[in-house]
Every structure is written in C-alpha cells, then in structure tokens.
Amino acid sequence: MTDDHRAAAARLLEAYASGRPCEPVRDLVDGLESAYTVQSLLTERWLGEGRRLTGRKIGLTSEAVQRQLGVGSPDFGALFADMAVPDGQEIPAGAVLQPRAEAEVALVLERDLPHERHTVADVIAATAFALPAIEVVGSRIRDWDITLADTVADNASSGLYVLGTRPVLLREVDLRLAGMVMERRGEQVSTGVGAACLGHPLHAAVWLADTLAVLGQPLRAGDTVLTGALGPVVPVRPGDVLEARIDGLGDVRAAFAAAEGETT
Numbered sequence: 059m060t061d062d063h064r065a066a067a068a069r070l071l072e073a074y075a076s077g078r079p080c081e082p083v084r085d086l087v088d089g090l091e092s093a094y095t096v097q098s099l100l101t102e103r104w105l106g107e108g109r110r111l112t113g114r115k116i117g118l119t120s121e122a123v124q125r126q127l128g129v130g131s132p133d134f135g136a137l138f139a140d141m142a143v144p145d146g147q148e149i150p151a152g153a154v155l156q157p158r159a160e161a162e163v164a165l166v167l168e169r170d171l172p173h174e175r176h177t178v179a180d181v182i183a184a185t186a187f188a189l190p191a192i193e194v195v196g197s198r199i200r201d202w203d204i205t206l207a208d209t210v211a212d213n214a215s216s217g218l219y220v221l222g223t224r225p226v227l228l229r230e231v232d233l234r235l236a237g238m239v240m241e242r243r244g245e246q247v248s249t250g251v252g253a254a255c256l257g258h259p260l261h262a263a264v265w266l267a268d269t270l271a272v273l274g275q276p277l278r279a280g281d282t283v284l285t286g287a288l289g290p291v292v293p294v295r296p297g298d299v300l301e302a303r304i305d306g307l308g309d310v311r312a313a314f315a316a317a318e319g320e321t322t
C-alpha cells in the first residue's frame with residue numbers, strides 16, 4: 059500500500075462525506091490490483107466503523123453497460139447491510155451520489171464457496187434462492203468520468219440495493235432465458251435478459267467466487283451476490299418510481315423521494 063492509495067481513498071471518502079463528486083482517482087492508481095487496494099482500504103475502514111458486510115456486487119457484466127461506461131471487464135464491490143433498502147421503500151434524495159439504476163438477479167448463498175476454481179454446479183449447490191433486484195449504482199467521481207480503475211477503487215460504483223421478497227429456487231427458473239423489463243411509471247426504460255450477464259448470471263457468480271477465493275476473501279454462506287445488470291443502466295431523477303420484472307423471479311420496486319419542494 060502506498061501514499062497514492064491512501065490519497066485516492068481519502069479523495070473518495072471526502073466525496074461521500076461532502077456529497078460533492080470528486081475528480082477521478084486514476085492519477086493515483088496504477089492498474090487493477092492497485093485499484094482493488096484502494097477499494098480494500100475503503101472496505102476496511104467501513105468495517106472498522108461497524109458496518110456489516112452482506113455480500114458482493116458484480117459490475118460490468120453486460121456489453122450494454124460496458125459500452126455505456128466505456129469499460130471492458132467485470133469487477134466487484136462490497137455490499138453492506140445499510141445499503142439494502144426494503145422493496146418499495148422510499149430512497150431519500152441524496153442517498154446516492156449521481157444515482158443510476160439497473161435490474162439484476164440476486165443470489166443468496168447457503169454454503170461457502172472457498173475454492174480457487176468453482177463450477178456452475180458448485181454455485182448452484184451453494185445457492186439457497188434467487189431474487190429479483192434493483193441496484194442503485196452511484197459514482198463519487200464527477201460526471202461518471204470513470205475508467206475501470208476509477209470504478210474499482212470507488213467500490214465498483216456501488217450505492218444501494220433493493221431485493222424482491224419472493225425467493226425462487228434455481229431449479230424453478232431458467233436464469234439464462236429470463237427476460238427483464240424495467241419501467242419508470244409505466245414507461246419502459248431498460249430491457250435485457252439473463253444471457254446478457256456474461257452469458258448467464260451463474261457464470262458471473264462463478265467468476266466472482268473464483269476471484270474472491272484467489273484473493274483470500276471467499277464468498278460465505280449468507281452472502282448476497284448481485285450478479286450484474288441484465289440491461290442498460292438508467293439515470294435516476296427525483297420522484298422516480300422504477301419497477302423491474304424478471305421472468306420467473308417476479309418484480310421489485312425502487313422509489314426515489316421527490317426533490318425538496320416538489321411533489322409527485
């Protein structure tokens with residue numbers, strides 16, 4: 059760990075604290091490993107503040123999002139209990155900096171995934187159930203001017219996440235063929251399918267499980283895994299109500315508070 063890593067972490071933490079986006083951190087981060095070192099600094103700090111790790115998110119799994127953000131490989135970030143918003147509960151204005159929303163498949167594990175190389179069968183055997191999810195991503199970096207290094211350092215642009223409430227067993231759903239539609243007050247704003255997520259959301263989960271095991275931080279029983287967007291990410295405006303429906307998994311809703319002085 060270097061002074062540059064500490065400076066990058068401090069820049070991101072200042073953006074969180076002030077609510078004002080910061081300049082990119084890529085000038086302080088030399089490559090992917092270095093970016094994950096900055097992310098780890100943030101994670102360690104948040105754990106030290108008593109936040110509870112609830113799992114991980116995978117990002118940049120779909121070509122649509124990779125094109126939108128101009129970055130070309132998956133990444134991961136940490137999820138904490140205070141980032142989980144109950145289905146349909148209003149999300150306060152300003153809770154996430156520069157919020158955007160995406161619909162995805164969440165997996166909840168009932169077994170550890172400790173190996174350096176997992177199979178899809180390992181992931182299926184370790185999964186208790188799947189849920190539909192909306193991830194509210196955000197960026198501490200001004201205007202989302204991000205490279206892969208910036209988003210990795212910035213906890214994979216994590217914000218909040220909303221999980222549906224009807225658990226579905228993997229044997230009851232074909233996640234590859236599962237279509238997704240996300241609507242903003244009845245208007246279609248994003249569509250996609252499970253196959254858009256690295257070919258299959260379970261492939262994304264295998265990538266994450268292997269990557270974390272190699273890093274010595276394996277996925278554990280009880281973890282939630284957000285497997286990555288199934289379709290394009292959409293900007294969020296105050297007062298938005300977004301509803302995502304995923305075939306076989308059902309629906310989930312993210313409701314955003316109106317800006318002060320506005321009613322919806």
Ligand SMILES: C=C/C=C(\O)C(=O)O
Nearest residue numbers: 117118123215286287
């Ligand atoms: C910037 C964040 C992207 C994701 O979370 C995703 O592609 O799922």
